[in-house]
Amino acid sequence: MNIGKTLIHWYEQYQRELPWRTTKNPYLIWVSEIIMQQTRIQQGLPYYLKFVTDFPTIEALASAPQDKVLLNWQGLGYYSRARNMHETAQIIVKNHNGIFPSSYHELLKLKGIGPYTAAAIASFCFNERIPAIDGNVNRVISRIYDIELPINKGPGQKMVRDFSIQTLGKNDPCTFNQAMMDFGALICTPTNPLCKNCPISLECKSLKNNTITLRPVKEKQAPPKARYFTYLVVNHKGSTLLMQRQHNDIWKGLYEFPMWEFDSPMVAEEFLQLPKIMKLLKGCRISSISENRLPIHKLSHQNIYSQFIQLTTEPLPKISNTLEVKADELKNYALPKLIINFLHHQKKEFSRI
Numbered sequence: 001m002n003i004g005k006t007l008i009h010w011y012e013q014y015q016r017e018l019p020w021r022t023t024k025n026p027y028l029i030w031v032s033e034i035i036m037q038q039t040r041i042q043q044g045l046p047y048y049l050k051f052v053t054d055f056p057t058i059e060a061l062a063s064a065p066q067d068k069v070l071l072n073w074q075g076l077g078y079y080s081r082a083r084n085m086h087e088t089a090q091i092i093v094k095n096h097n098g099i100f101p102s103s104y105h106e107l108l109k110l111k112g113i114g115p116y117t118a119a120a121i122a123s124f125c126f127n128e129r130i131p132a133i134d135g136n137v138n139r140v141i142s143r144i145y146d147i148e149l150p151i152n153k154g155p156g157q158k159m160v161r162d163f164s165i166q167t168l169g170k171n172d173p174c175t176f177n178q179a180m181m182d183f184g185a186l187i188c189t190p191t192n193p194l195c196k197n198c199p200i201s202l203e204c205k206s207l208k209n210n211t212i213t214l215r216p217v218k219e220k221q222a223p224p225k226a227r228y229f230t231y232l233v234v235n236h237k238g239s240t241l242l243m244q245r246q247h248n249d250i251w252k253g254l255y256e257f258p259m260w261e262f263d264s265p266m267v268a269e270e271f272l273q274l275p276k277i278m279k280l281l282k283g284c285r286i287s288s289i290s291e292n293r294l295p296i297h298k299l300s301h302q303n304i305y306s307q308f309i310q311l312t313t314e315p316l317p318k319i320s321n322t323l324e325v326k327a328d329e330l331k332n333y334a335l336p337k338l339i340i341n342f343l344h345h346q347k348k349e350f351s352r353i
Helices: 003-014 025-036 039-056 057-062 065-071 078-094 115-127 134-142 154-168 172-188 205-209 268-272 275-281 327-332 337-345
Strands: 225-235 238-246 259-260 287-291 303-312 323-327
Touching: 003 154, 003 172, 003 327, 025 039, 025 078, 025 115, 039 065, 057 078, 065 078, 134 154, 134 172, 134 205, 154 172, 205 323, 225 337, 238 327, 268 287, 268 303, 303 337, 323 327
Parallel strands: 225 303
Antiparallel strands: 225 238, 225 259, 238 323, 287 303
16 A cells, blocks of 8 residues: 555545645745644634735735734734744845745744744645644654654654655655545544544554554643742723733733742732832822732743732832833733733733733
8 A cells, every 4th residue: 555645545535625725825834833833723723814815925924013013913822933033034025035944944044933833834835745744744754654752742753754865755746645634633533533544554553563642642742840939910090001912932022011930829918028119119099909820821832820919009019111001002002811811810900801
């Protein structure tokens, strides 16, 4: 059996209908691939449609303010993807006359384009014979060939790549790569794979060896880092303060309430007695104090423990690098999901949603 050809035949019957499947435009393919990283199709599809409506060409993206790009991205997470896209669009417009490089190795030189995305663009748009290896493909190849090595380490990655090249063979690379992705998403799923419906079950070594549930093998990552954020949410006559995150950390470029990070949880009374906080609030009459803690906000490698201390003050305190914003204007700023969750929780005071 030619596994690649069999999967392509399956794909031609059962492929998912996705808007970027009907184009060879590298800009649209690039946008779709970046948005769908770490994102389910159902969640990412509305973002894709809005993104390509607001930024229909690479020139439109390159010329847009970064704040507008981040606002468009709000809720998707992994905001470095949006910042990298914006920067890369500017580079392509400036250095390549708005024309995407057409080879895998040239695409890899662009910021935010890794091996998978480069292979996807090169094979989908320019028919370069190269496998595009994402999470679905890692899982499918690991099961077909019963790979015992961790796929997130060098030797295992090389084995997956070698078997992917072998499986691709002389098949059309664009169709093959799309077939592998859909097969992993629809049949060879992470849990409860549909082995009875699998067109290549007779060739699957993991099925034969009863190791389907053990593949792929992944070496455990370090436990997530715990971080403790205390936000100061001030309110005066419907206005509050925001500041833009500037450092090379999570949520760079997004807006949030003034925040201080501590090594352990903080209580409101203790926080408000800190000399630096007392100095900021000097001259402000505080008429109400409340405190809210949200559930742990889990990121890929971090757990954020958040605390929101809300003050009604007269006037607003003077805090460096902050903007005074009306509650009904918060929708104009790109905010981390954590802040949006808090605003959902506080609808009575903030008309953000």
